[in-house]
Amino acid sequence: MHAIHRLARGGLARVRQAAFGARTISGRLAALRIVLVRLRLILPLALLSGCQLSPSLPVLGAFFPDWLFCMLFALFVAVLTDAALAAAGWRRQFEHWTLVAGYGALAVAAALLSWLALFRN
Incomplete structure (x- = not known):
């Protein structure tokens, strides 16, 4: 001390x-x-400080962390964007690594923005 x-x-x-x-x-x-x-x-x-408030949501009696819902939303946004690009015929204009990096960046951005918008304490 x-x-x-x-x-x-x-x-x-x-x-x-x-x-x-x-x-x-x-x-x-x-x-x-x-x-x-x-x-x-x-x-x-x-x-030793830890969290004062546990960042979790009760769903049907079980508690899930809020970041899990943000990641599910981000996955939904990435899949929806892929479907829109495929429907428009634009997906074949991009190389494979460009799509992987783009969907990854889109998922991270969607997760962080949804966390900021929905779960700020």
Whole structure:
């Protein structure tokens, strides 16, 4: 606990100054070692915070994460776009890798936008 308190009082700024002010490699390595030791003490505290509100939706008594619904919506959008391109006859104008990359990018964009639109807390 002592190391965390010292780090909060500006210990990291002193270590950074020592690391960039050191003219030798051994001085910089010593400063880096100090930073890594302090991060080892602080990182578990950050991982203990967790989520305050579980991002899930109840469906028929079971709870599902909201990102699952966003991914299902994104898959639906990609399949619908593929069907529209096939119906218009435009799908054969593109190479295979272009379609794979395009559908992947479309699915990611649709998932992220649907999550922003529907599940922002």
